[in-house]
Amino acid sequence: MSDDRRAVEAAAVTVVLWASAFVAIRSAGGHFAPGALALGRLLVASLALGCVWLLTGGGWPARAAWPGILGSGLLWFGLYMVTLNWGERDVDAGTAAMLVNVGPILLALLGGWLLHEGFPRRLAAGMAVSFGGVLVVGISESDGDRTPVIGVALCLVAATCYAGGVVCQKLALRHASAVQVTAFGCFTGTAACLPFAGQFLSQLGSAPVSATLQVVYLGLFPTTLGFTTWAYALARTTSGRMGATIYAVPTLVIIMSWLILGQVPRWLAVAGGVLCLAGVAVSRSRSRADQKAPAQPAEATSILGTDGAIGALERNR
16 A cells, blocks of 8 residues: 555544544533643543553654654644633634634645745645635534634634644654654643643543543544544645645534534535535645656655554554
8 A cells, every 4th residue: 555545544534533523522621621621631642642652662752853743742732722622612613613724724824835845726726615615614603693802812823823733743753753743742732731730630520421531532532543643644745735634624523413413414514514525625636747746755654653663553444
């Protein structure tokens, strides 16, 4: 199986798991405050990722990878999760979707500028179509009330942290494996959220078992597995194309909310979801010139890095 095919499959795993996270957060968020929910999720993920890192003998990341690891850990694992949880308490789901999905656009701009990935026309066109779909979904889900300024600001901060965190992660992946970058980024985010430890322990004692299990799920699957498969795919493609892939998440959230929560989607939301998927397809398509060009060597040979460590991702599928 080619590295490009594996990257696409890894990205697909990430999209499905991150979509499921929105469903779990909606329920667990009723029993845990934003910071406490973020810390609980990160504690579970840190334990799981720590075990994976130790069992696979991943070793310490190279010194050159640490700036990117610390940046992604603080911005994405830490600040992003807290501000997103907090922002979604003040704004309706539709408005939050529109605001947070500014992130992939910022990511494409930062990737083209700081990472010298350029600004491919198909990527720009696909992201425009997908963002149009997000706007349609947002309009369909909006409750029509006046949106609090603080909630809007928090969602925009979350989108900015996401974009900056992914750029930092891309830089770190040039010097370390996907597991190393994900694990130590998660450790960093957990340390940043420790001020919420008292709140988390207090709410953990009063939360129902179902909410606690949802926190465990968020830590094991959307965070541990989802962020690792994301890093694996990110190491093998541009940050702009990976960001565009995330526009498939709103569509899957609509489907999962329908199947799991019984929330029947509005026809306008379905139409917006179709637009999102169409935009992802356009952004990830290649021109004839790209298809004829020889394949570039992958940055790593397995999910655990260039040292030929065991391909845990392939065995877990």
